[in-house]
Amino acid sequence: MPPTPQTRLHDLGPVLATMAQVAREATQQPAGSLDGRSIADRDPAQIDRMLPFFDWVYHHYFRVKTDGWEHIPTQGPMLIVGSHNGGLAAPDTLMMTYDWLRRFGSQRPSYAIMDPRIWRVSPILGRMGAWMGCLRADSPAAVRALRKKASLLVYPGGARDVFRPHRLRDQICFFGQKGFIKLALREEVPLVPAISYGAHDTLWVLEDFYDLANTWRQQQGWNWPLNLDPGTLPLYLGWPWGVAFGPLPNLPWPKFLHTRVCPPITFPRYGLAAAQDEDYVNTCYEQVCGTMQKELDQLFALYE
Numbered sequence: 112m113p114p115t116p117q118t119r120l121h122d123l124g125p126v127l128a129t130m131a132q133v134a135r136e137a138t139q140q141p142a143g144s145l146d147g148r149s150i151a152d153r154d155p156a157q158i159d160r161m162l163p164f165f166d167w168v169y170h171h172y173f174r175v176k177t178d179g180w181e182h183i184p185t186q187g188p189m190l191i192v193g194s195h196n197g198g199l200a201a202p203d204t205l206m207m208t209y210d211w212l213r214r215f216g217s218q219r220p221s222y223a224i225m226d227p228r229i230w231r232v233s234p235i236l237g238r239m240g241a242w243m244g245c246l247r248a249d250s251p252a253a254v255r256a257l258r259k260k261a262s263l264l265v266y267p268g269g270a271r272d273v274f275r276p277h278r279l280r281d282q283i284c285f286f287g288q289k290g291f292i293k294l295a296l297r298e299e300v301p302l303v304p305a306i307s308y309g310a311h312d313t314l315w316v317l318e319d320f321y322d323l324a325n326t327w328r329q330q331q332g333w334n335w336p337l338n339l340d341p342g343t344l345p346l347y348l349g350w351p352w353g354v355a356f357g358p359l360p361n362l363p364w365p366k367f368l369h370t371r372v373c374p375p376i377t378f379p380r381y382g383l384a385a386a387q388d389e390d391y392v393n394t395c396y397e398q399v400c401g402t403m404q405k406e407l408d409q410l411f412a413l414y415e
Contacts, residue, residue, distance in 0.1 A: 114213065116170035118163050126164040133160055137238040145238035146230055147247035150256050155217035157242040165209040172365050175206050179372035180214060188257040188300045191264045192291055194283050195273050196310035198361040203307035207370050220261035224248045226269060257298045267291045270342040270358060276318055280311035281411045283404045289396045296386040304373040304403045308410050313363030314349030373406045
């Protein structure tokens with residue numbers, strides 16, 4: 112049965128007011144705090160305050176359907192590996208996070224890897240993310256989280272994945288990023304795939320011009336503005352801009368989403384030696400991409 116909403120359609124005003132208050136409190140935190148480098152920043156009390164907003168969005172805006180949660184181990188550390196869509200709003204990621212919290216509660220330790228550029232571009236979102244359990248991708252805190260028996264959510268494709276062109280909406284695109292494989296092997300944790308349908312339609316990415324722009328920049332000997340490599344340069348149609356160029360924040364269109372947790376993927380061997388064997392890492396990477404692609408094909412076959 113679909114989960115019962117905890118919010119009503121006309122509760123939008125109060126839940127937005129609570130989120131605004133949380134955002135104000137985030138701005139008032141001391142400089143240098145909530146920077147995604149400490150697992151201790153995750154705050155179940157703050158998470159519980161934000162849950163009504165995510166519940167409203169889940170049931171009344173995206174009308175989410177979800178399945179496969181029986182594949183989540185009942186306890187212990189795990190690496191949840193996802194492919195995401197929908198620009199910086201990443202609605203499938205947020206709805207997957209809400210489903211976790213709704214099912215397992217805010218007290219069960221869970222964390223997510225987030226692009227460290229978020230703390231620079233939008234410190235408020237970075238700090239609120241830290242309360243939710245977001246950790247910087249360039250921090251060793253992710254390893255500490257797994258060693259504390261927590262779950263860790265990672266999206267290896269990063270910004271290029273979340274802004275991949277609409278024609279690639281049904282493709283697993285990790286762009287050769289294999290750090291998550293080495294992490295799973297080294298820490299000897301199960302790897303659980305997470306996929307989705309629908310978030311690619313919450314904005315329409317026409318093309319990503321990053322490779323072209325980066326090649327031209329290197330030829331000219333120029334630096335990126337503010338010395339901040341964006342990682343992606345999408346041209347997209349979406350709210351509130353109409354037409355936008357670059358990884359600008361977006362307000363997602365209210366499209367139906369279907370999220371799915373897939374059966375865990377296991378490898379023949381684990382440990383430090385396995386993580387340092389590049390050929391073996393490549394084999395494991397291809398196994399994960401191939402398995403997730405088959406799962407995504409099956410999900411898309413339900414709708415397209």
